[in-house]
Amino acid sequence: MTRGFRPLFGLLRPHVGAVVLVLGASAASSALALAQPWLAKHLIDDGLIARRMDVVAASCGLMLAAAVLSLAMGAFNRWHYLTLSGTVLFRLRERVFGHLQRLPPSFFARRPTGDILSRMDGDVAEVQRFVVDTVLASVNAVLVLVGTLAVMAALSPELMVAAFVLLPVQVVAVRRLRPRLETLTRRLRERSAELSGFLVESLQSVKLAQVVGSQPRDAARFAALNAGYLAELRRAELFAAVAGGIPGLLNGLAAAAVFLAGGALVMDGSLTIGALVAFTVYLGRAAGPVNTLLGLILAQRRARVSLERVADLLDEPVAVVPPADPVALPADARGAVRFEDVGFSHGGERPVFSGVDATLPAGVKVGLVGASGIGKSTLIDLLHRHYDPHAGRILLDGIDLRRLDPAELRRRVAVVAQDSPVMAGTIAANIRLARPEASDDEIGRAAELAEIGHLGLETPVGERGLALSGGERQRLALARALLQDPLVLVLDEAVSAVDADSARRIAASVDALFAGRTRIVISHHADILDGAALVLELTSAGLIRRPTESAA
Structure with a gap:
């Protein structure tokens, strides 16, 4: 991702009509607001001082009408602005989420979940606010400022000098404060990510904390993280208050200078009281757009910090790229798998394995064994194409997976892995993930075959399936695979959490249900590998065929 805001403004391109509508409504609302001080001048000079009640009444009526119209236009503008702003926010968030969905498992293994959530929530929102607000607020501020300056110049060109003599000082002050604000914002975002990460990790491990008695330590750490965040927040807010107070102080000095010079003009008769009052009101109105434009400098620094954190996610390389013109598996595909001199390493580190060469005939049961951590699950990740091999290739029915x-x-x-994920919802909803269009009868049959139907299809499974036992979660994952009806079924320690009798029954059911289909079984239990036509041992140097007594 290009680390600049220009590409992000492209998010507004599909919504040009909405941008124009919001800007038009904002301009109309601002014009109505600008009319009120001029009406006040007319009321004072031509009504009160001239003692004409009809002018006073007419001016008050016009001021009321302008206020009501301005309120209605402001509500209209706010509605459409909120719609535009929300749309851009959700599109940007969807873009980040879509990229995260394409990243390999290793990314989520090394990146804390809380940090990812912090970037997707707070940082994406900060970038969106800047992208949208910069366009709308700056254009609106320029329109209001130009209109205000034009009216002020018409009222008294002499007072313009006194009103804006300190503006260069404001610009210099804001530019000097900008780098410090960026540093404070970055530290505050990092503290927020630490808090989110701690909460996610702790809430997922409450049972462990209760078992090992770590609640007091966790509570103390949480308090320390809160204290650290509060300290950074106070520093950032104090600095923001000082940075924001400087323009206010200079505006106050400018107002005093206007009253001093304006008073002299009124006394010598070259300026009316109504004109002075109107000019000071317009000066206050001009301060808003000026502060908005100056504030954009500080807002840009805050947003840049968030943009860099979001860009870190979007710059994460995807492990696999879909082919531009994918090849379809043949209609008579049967699930033959071929590893041709496959090698793989994580991020250029020491190879996990190399020289993996084997043919898994279609329709047979294949056992895959090896020492813990040797890379059996990684080999399956390659077969599932979460990664591409760094050497060699893998073929399914003669077609390169790429x-x-x-x-x-x-x-x-x-x-079906040892830790297959379970989503919050019901048992039926989890099984249906494999094939959303499946009928209730098909889901019920898959549940019965996996020996989980007795729990009830509408039984809630809880967050991450915590309402189920480990064995029930594995049966649920197996039911999903049965519903998927694949060419190749991989059982990666899929029955490790059930008792031996249940494991044998499930293994026998799988063998019966998937007879004639390729089954790859990873297990440390020899009886689960019964009936395997081929047993392969994975080593760092490749696959070694081991003798087997039976065939499937």
């Missing part, structure tokens, strides 16, 4: 649509590949290769 030529297949990843979504189609993952529909045809189902993986």
Whole structure:
């Protein structure tokens, strides 16, 4: 991602009509607001001083009408601005989420969940506010400022000098404060991410904390994180108050200078009292746009910090790229898998394995064994194309996986892992994830075959499936795979959390249900590998065929 705001302004391009509408409504509302001080001048000079009640009444009526119209136009503008702002925010957030969905498992293994949430929530919102508010607020501020200055010049050109003599001082002050604000904002965002990460981690591990008695330590750490965040927040807010107070102080000095010079003009008869009152009101109105334009300098520094944090996510390289012209698996595909001299390493580190070469015939049961941490699950991740091998290639029914649509590949290769995720919802909803169009009967049959139907399809599973036992979560994942009806089924320690009798029953059911389809079984339990036509041991140097007594 280009680390600048210009590409992000492209988010507004599809909404040009809404931008024009909001700017038009804002300009109309501002014009009505500008009319009121002029009407006040007319009321004072031509009504009160001239003692004409009809002019006073007419001026008050016009001021009331302008106020009501300005209120209505402001509400109209606010509605459409909120719609535009929300749309841009959600599109940007969806863009980040879509990119995250394409990242490999290793990214989420090394990046704290709380940090990702902090960037997707607070930082994306900060970038959106700047992108939208910069365009709308700056254009509106310029329109209001130009209109205000034009009226002020018409009232008294002499007072213009006194009104804006200190403006260069404001500009210099804001520019000097900008780098410090960026540093404080970055530290505050980092503290926020630490807090989010701690809460996510702690809430996911409450049971462990209760078991090991770490609640007092966790509470103390949480208090320390809160104290650190509060300290950074106070520093940032104090600095923001000082930075924001300087323009206010200089505006006060400018107003005093206007009254001093204006008083002299009124006394020598070259300026009316109404004109002086109107000029000071317009001066106050001009301060808003001036402060808005000056504040954009500080807002840009805050947004730049958030932009860099969002860009860090968007710059994360995806591990696999779908082919531009994917090849479809043949209609008679049966699930033959071929590893051709496959090698892989994480991020250029020491290879996990190399020289993996094996043919897994279609329709057979294959056992895959090896020492813990040798890379068995990584090999399955390559088969599922979460990564591409750094050497060699993997073929499914004779087609290189890199030529297949990843979504189609993952529909045809189902993986039931030891820690298969379970989403909040019901058992039926979790099974249906594999095939949303499946009928209730199909879901019920998959649940029964996986021996989880007795719990009830509408039973809530809780957050991350915590209402289920480990064995029930594995059965639920197996039911999803059964509903998916794949060409290749991978069981990666899929029955490790159930008792031995249940594991044998499930293994026998899988063998019966998937007879004639390729099954890759990773297990440390020898009886689960019964009936395997081929047993392969993964080592750092490749796959070694081990003897087997039976065939499937």
